[in-house]
Amino acid sequence: MKISHRSLYLQARDEILKLIKEQFEPMQKIPPEQKLSNQLGVSRNTIREAIKTLEQEGVLFSRQGVGTFVIASKKNLETTITTLESSTNIIKSHGYQPGTKNVKSDVIQASAKVKSKLTLEENDNHVFYIERVRTADGEPVVYVEDYILYKGGMENEYREKYYESLLEFLEKYDMKVSFSICTIKAVISNEKIESKLDLKEKQALLLLKQIHYSNTGIPVLYSESYYLSDKLEFNVVRKRG
Amino acid sequence: MKISHRSLYLQARDEILKLIKEQFEPMQKIPPEQKLSNQLGVSRNTIREAIKTLEQEGVLFSRQGVGTFVIASKKNLETTITTLESSTNIIKSHGYQPGTKNVKSDVIQASAKVKSKLTLEENDNHVFYIERVRTADGEPVVYVEDYILYKGGMENEYREKYYESLLEFLEKYDMKVSFSICTIKAVISNEKIESKLDLKEKQALLLLKQIHYSNTGIPVLYSESYYLSDKLEFNVVRKRG
């Protein structure tokens, strides 16, 4: 008996994605649904669900009566903003060695803004605050401020075990993040950020403000990330409504 | 007889979306599939397809055995970066009156970069270039450079008819855009852009570099748009892979 069973159509998705990475270039046609159904030994409906998922992820697009085609290159696949990844993985997928600098963490009083983002109760004022600079091959690439829904003792656990990926850390506290709502802005660096990121002069930074939700729909983490966008790339497939 | 028949599940999607906008707040539970099936008079499968579509659009999320919940607010819905909209519509949905300034257009020799983006043949060097500043309530908000796959005489058609939305213009030439691949960057303004956007000092701008594809998968338009991101907001729902 399987404890956890990744659903069939997601397994099919993974298989098809593997096929694409191995065998197909952008704009090439992939095999018809019936063929994939036979090959992978699942129903055509399941294949269709898998393909639909990949379509939404911007990997494939289908034309009725013609076939299904690859959109994204391997590089694009790894930098899609619609896939929620830890900075660790974002840096890795760009081919850099991820690292961390200047970690600061504390249990603090939540500001009104943070309270509203995390929908805290009137009387609940504590959040676990983490501030980090992430590096790629030793160079600073992103400065992050995290505000986490506080659970007793988490600051000690964090400091003792030292977690590279915050998303993994949160899983220990029943706060597995399943999605985030992200606002994208461009901002100009201020003195604080320049010192954090070792910038010599004013720079444009990509600011991602994100509310992260658990699989039960509860906001568990609010974060503001300042990316040097010449080092790290973000892509998205946009479709007409 | 219907000429064009928007499919049943997409109609259902639209109905459900309407319901959400009218009646439901973020994180609220929507009625069960069976109920919606009865209400809208379509099969439960069709409802499921509609819901799945909205899930992939970042509007809903479902939890097995529990229900389906609203993620995005109305405001979020209208500013999702994954929906490809003309600048005209983006400005409108932020509640401003869209306008256009400083239009420049010409048939020009494509640079090597533009040629590669549009995958032009060796001997094909012509693109139709348009440069515009879009305004919101009269204030400049975005500067756009467009490079269009050239078709004979299109520059005259464009100048005569004056199209607000480029995407609509392209449809006249069998180049209906169905999706784009977009790279997101933050850049600092240079003198040229400052003069175009009437900026008094250096500013951070959101730069969207986009290759737009027709429904047959042919690149028809490459564009670079510089947004003042404090006026126009972009959101995205990011999901874990």
Place this chain on the structure above:
DNA sequence: ACCAATTTGTGCGTATGTATG
């Protein structure tokens, strides 16, 4: 202009799995 083959799209019915209370 037409037909046939291929391929994706739509829609239904049904059975079974899984989470919640």
Place this chain on the structure above:
DNA sequence: TCATACATACGCACAAATTGG
């Protein structure tokens, strides 16, 4: 333990679009 409700999966039939003969 049971009922409810949502999720997953399969099979089938037919519609619609496209391509090529």
